[in-house]
Amino acid sequence: MPYQHTIRGKVYLFNDLRVLLARAAPFRTGDALAGLSAETYEERVAAQITLADVPLTDFLNTAVIPYELDEVTRLIVDGHDLQAFNPISHLTVGGFRDWLLKDETDHAVLKGIEAGITPEMVAAVSKIMRNQDLIAVAKKCEVITRFRNTVGLKGHFSTRLQANHPTDDPKGILAGIIDGLFYGSGDAVIGINPASDSPAAVMKLLLLIDRLREQFEIPTQSCILSHVTTTIDLINQNAPVDLCFQSIAGTEQANNSFGVNLTLLDEAHQATLSLNRGTVGSNVMYFETGQGSALSANAHHGVDQQTCEVRAYAIARKYNPMLVNTVVGFIGPEYLYDGKQIIRAALEDHFCGKLMGLPMGVDVCYTNHAEADQDDMDNLVTLLGVAGCNFIMGIPGSDDIMLNYQSTSFHDALYVRKMLGLKPAPEFEQWLIKQGITDPSGSLMDPDPALLKKMDSLWQI
Incomplete structure (x- = not known):
């Protein structure tokens, strides 16, 4: 499905979700090497604005690499949990960003949607986030x-x-x-x-x-x-x-x-x-x-x-x-x-x-x-x-x-x-x-001579 956005009378057309994701990505040499990145800063902004309006459900209906060609795609599709997705199913990519940044969207809430988000959804929302957004949301997550x-x-x-x-x-x-x-x-x-x-x-x-x-x-x-x-x-x-x-x-x-x-x-x-x-x-x-x-x-x-x-x-x-x-x-x-x-x-x-x-x-x-x-x-x-x-x-x-x-x-x-x-x-x-390597505050201490002597035996290898 094609996506498009107009800036100052110029229409930017993105043939499918794969192209849109690539054009919306912050510039990096790898994407330029592959011929995938936006050709101008204005095109990148157009892609990011367009991507922000894409419903998250589009990612469930479109595979960036065909299901029949790729076992990673099959893993993503077959493992998706619709029930976990339900709390965010009404959101666009931009709405997802705003939801992630809300104070009430805490670790427990994020944990609840883990199985409901696909990699492409996550990649998409990261492309319209500032560095401080990426830091603020990651800080909420605790993975033990x-x-x-x-x-x-x-x-x-x-x-x-x-x-x-x-x-x-x-x-x-x-x-x-x-x-x-x-x-x-x-x-x-x-x-x-x-x-x-x-x-x-x-x-x-x-x-x-x-x-x-x-x-x-x-x-x-x-x-x-x-x-x-x-x-x-x-x-x-x-x-x-x-x-x-x-x-x-x-x-x-x-x-x-x-x-x-x-x-x-x-x-x-x-x-x-x-x-x-x-x-x-x-x-x-x-x-x-x-x-x-x-x-x-x-x-x-x-x-x-x-x-x-x-x-x-x-x-x-x-x-x-x-x-x-x-x-x-x-x-x-x-x-x-x-x-x-x-x-x-x-x-x-x-x-x-x-x-x-x-x-x-x-x-x-x-x-x-x-x-x-x-x-x-x-x-x-x-x-x-x-x-x-x-x-x-x-x-x-x-x-x-x-x-x-x-x-x-x-x-x-x-x-x-x-x-x-x-x-x-x-x-x-x-x-x-x-071992006397640090004190309870975490500060380094001088090595214990007894520990150093004990470690001497390790060199007999």
Whole structure:
């Protein structure tokens, strides 16, 4: 169905909902690269005004990627809850924005509509929201997950301790992990991207982290970010897998390029649950996403990169994950050119994921050839802290020497916690106090010599 709007006598015609969503998106280089973005600022405004008047029911009657071509579309359509949709079924996209911003639309109300909103509805409303709108609504959402600790509680802010190494050297990784622990990092997960996806290499890292966790009774979870097929094979060997990781995207074709589909994810989810390693909960999946992934695989079907991104959240939602994070600036300036685009995309992703009920974190990051710097990341991490982001990355010196990109350091998380009065996950916080790493106020303490001596034994690997 075509949509149109007239500005100063000029008629802007948008052939269908897919085109309208793309033209209404704030400018980013990925959509321009794909030939999807508005050609002028006036056309973008016309598209946003038009989109604001689109009834939410239109999204139930129109699939941006045909049902018969895409299993992600089938998941979205078949899983939609009309009863949960009913409270907002009378609204337009613009009316939905106004409803979301009302004071009486609180966490409980938002929780009630989660199953009734589709990714395309959520992407649409984000396109007509200012940054402060995205922050204000995301702040209302509380998405709590549990495995060995509790992540996502109001007043708490967690980190993934990411001590990658370019050769998977165990001592190098261990040094990074210990450094992070002494800065209060690692309550979301101790997660390592392996340089090699070989089962033997991944098993070695799993055993390394599990030994450290058990010896010091650390109430956190571990994850080696290997491909899901490698993880399933290791689970069948009874490896100490806490969380199962996989990168996902918003179209079946893009996921095929990652070597995954919903059937395989079902298998991985059930296999990881079967280990029964959680102590306070059973959220066992960890997903990473990022705007531009479907476009980079030439698998976007003419859908703008942000709408594709939010469609990936429908997959994540199916598995009740422990963690989801958008690696927002990782793909590069071909998709998000500069600090402004990265900041906007991160706030969109966090808002959209939270509204869909996901435990969203953000890898606040950029590649070295992007027009961005650490000041942009300082701005973004502060905004995300205000917005109630569940977690960020903690990387030694904020420089990932294996993946070759810039992210956030252990100090950045300490800054956010101190400035905004936030704490680590409660079980992890008590462990930090017990170990003498922090005091009850969250301030770092001088390392206990007895603890340092105990850690000396770890180097015998």
